[in-house]
Amino acid sequence: MSHAAPSPIVDSHCHLDFPDFDGEHDALIDRARAAGVTRMVTICTRLRQEPQVRALAERFDGVFYAAGTHPMSAADEPMVTVDQLVALSAHPKFVGIGETGLDYHYTADSAARQAESLAVHIEAARQTGLPLIIHSRDADDDMARILTAEHRAGAFSCVMHCFTSGAALAQTALDLGFYLSMSGIAAFPRSADLRAIFAAAPVDRILVETDSPYLAPPPHRGKRNEPAYVAKTAALVAEVFGMDYPQFAARTSANFDRLFPKAASGPTA
Structure with a gap:
């Protein structure tokens, strides 16, 4: 008995170079493809690791990459330059700048350096x-203050990855034309308030991601996450937008193509 192929979907943010996946990349990609995950973006969080991340993108069809200095690493990594990031962008599979940003949960003491790093990434x-x-x-x-001021100074496109912030920041991001990405957190039973923020957003500004190896959705919560599970997250959160899974997978994939044109799937029959 044959089964219909799963609906194609994109994992817009994962970390395939992390040691959690050492020696498993072939099996990991096979499981993702079996789940319908046709494309994924693996994120480099420290520029010195960019060669390893690039190698993964070069090795696998459908795997793209981005690079930057994670805000939690801003204090102990060399300050990135615009020229460095622009040079990396010449690679055909380099599709985004970051991740960058601000993290005051763990690393508030480096707030000034995080902001300096963020400004470099924005210019890139x-x-x-x-x-x-x-x-x-x-x-x-x-x-909200930095993104608004910087966008006024010169436009750029953006995704708020693994969005778990408040409604005001969500609205600021949407007003600037940015996208919000749903991780497994959005599928947790206690995340009703977060789901309400997403439900108030236009569905054409929504992406889905795993942030794997972190934040596995139910029923895998607390275990290692992987790109295949983006399909589980999407299946659980599609109802937020009144959609079934195939509709939501198609919509978020189209959104991804619009935001990440270098990773777009191209014309489909």
């Missing part, structure tokens, strides 16, 4: 035309 996004990938935690007011 402007110059390359590639989307900025933002991590924001416990920094809603500063993040």
Whole structure:
């Protein structure tokens, strides 16, 4: 008995280079493809690891990559330069700038350096035309202020990755034309308030991601996450938008193509 192929979907944010996946990449990609995950973006969080992340993108069809300095690493990594990021963007599979942003939950003491790093990434996004990938935690007011001022100074595109912030920051991001990405957190039973924020957003500004190896959705919560599970998250959150899974998978994939044109699937029959 044959089964219909699963609806194609994109994992817009994962970390395939993390040691959690060492030695498993072939099986990991096979499981993702079996779940319908046709494309994924693996994110480099420290520029010195960019060669390993790039190698993964070069090795697998449908795997793209982005690079930047994660805000939690801003204090102990060399300050990135615009020229470095622009140079990386020449690679055909380099599709985004970051992740960058502000994290005051764990690393509030380096707030000034995080903001300096964020400004560099924003300028690289402007110059390359590639989307900025933002991590924001416990920094809603500063993040809204910086993104608004910077966008006024020169437009850029952006996704608020693994969005878990408040309604005000969500509205600021949407007003600037940015996208919000849903991780497994949005599928947790206690995340009703977060789901309400997403439900108030236009569905054409929504992406889905795993942020794997972190934040596995139910029923895998607390275990290692992986790109295949983006389909589980999407199946659980599609109802937020009054959609079934195939509709939501298609819509978020189209949204991804619009925001990440270098990773777009191209014309389909």
